[in-house]
Amino acid sequence: DQQVKQNSPSLSVQEGRISILNCDYTNSMFDYFLWYKKYPAEGPTFLISISSIKDKNEDGRFTVFLNKSAKHLSLHIVPSQPGDSAVYFCAAKGSGSARQLTFGSGTQLTVLP
Amino acid sequence: GAVVSQHPSRVICKSGTSVKIECRSLDFQATTMFWYRQFPKQSLMLMATSNEGSKATYEQGVEKDKFLINHASLTLSTLTVTSAHPEDSSFYICSAPRSTGNTEAFFGQGTRLTVV
Numbered sequence: 001d002q003q004v005k006q007n008s009p010s011l012s013v014q015e016g017r018i019s020i021l022n023c024d025y026t027n028s029m030f031d032y033f034l035w036y037k038k039y040p041a042e043g044p045t046f047l048i049s050i051s052s053i054k055d056k057n058e059d060g061r062f063t064v065f066l067n068k069s070a071k072h073l074s075l076h077i078v079p080s081q082p083g084d085s086a087v088y089f090c091a092a093k094g095s096g097s098a099r100q101l102t103f104g105s106g107t108q109l110t111v112l113p
Numbered sequence: 114g115a116v117v118s119q120h121p122s123r124v125i126c127k128s129g130t131s132v133k134i135e136c137r138s139l140d141f142q143a144t145t146m147f148w149y150r151q152f153p154k155q156s157l158m159l160m161a162t163s164n165e166g167s168k169a170t171y172e173q174g175v176e177k178d179k180f181l182i183n184h185a186s187l188t189l190s191t192l193t194v195t196s197a198h199p200e201d202s203s204f205y206i207c208s209a210p211r212s213t214g215n216t217e218a219f220f221g222q223g224t225r226l227t228v229v
Binding site: 036046 | 117119122123147149154155156157158159162204206208217218219220221222223225
């Protein structure tokens with residue numbers, strides 16, 4: 001049973017426009033959410049995170065929104081740049097001492113010049 | 114720069130041999146490290162949690178005798194794929210969380226294992 005779901009395997013966006021990547025989760029015990037960016041044959045790199053007590057976190061071109069009642073979060077990238085083309089993983093961490101992350105299946109973002 | 118270093122980045126081995134993958138935290142001590150596996154176009158699946166000074170905790174369905182994990186120091190965890198078979202070919206990634214707060218986990222560069 002997938003606890004973190006990214007239902008869109010791919011997304012194409014024109015350069016300069018907004019990219020919106022979505023993520024849904026089922027486990028209400030998750031208390032921290034993260035977005036990672038991954039290039040082929042490399043490990044994921046951290047982008048931005050949000051605690052469950054917040055509904056928005058912004059860092060430069062990246063903003064993450066959390067809707068706890070809907071168990072939904074999204075990553076907004078604006079303006080999108082060709083260098084943003086990568087696979088984006090949503091991840092969640094449960095409350096308590098365990099620090100392992102549960103990942104979604106990823107969304108391949110392609111930003112077209 | 115990278116705070117978690119994973120080595121090797123790519124390895125090809127013959128079926129039946131063993132392969133060791135190293136994961137090092139570079140500027141912090143990691144009492145816990147995580148090992149993931151990624152199949153093509155799929156998510157990162159947690160294989161096991163490596164605990165410094167104690168036995169690793171394996172996820173359901175992961176063979177502990179096949180994927181040996183050793184966390185001998187606060188900066189090094191190793192994953193040994195024993196008696197490798199072609200179906201073990203995959204992308205293996207380690208990660209280490211910082212010890213304080215809810216900060217993000219840092220990932221190694223990953224190891225592409227190909228068993229021929």
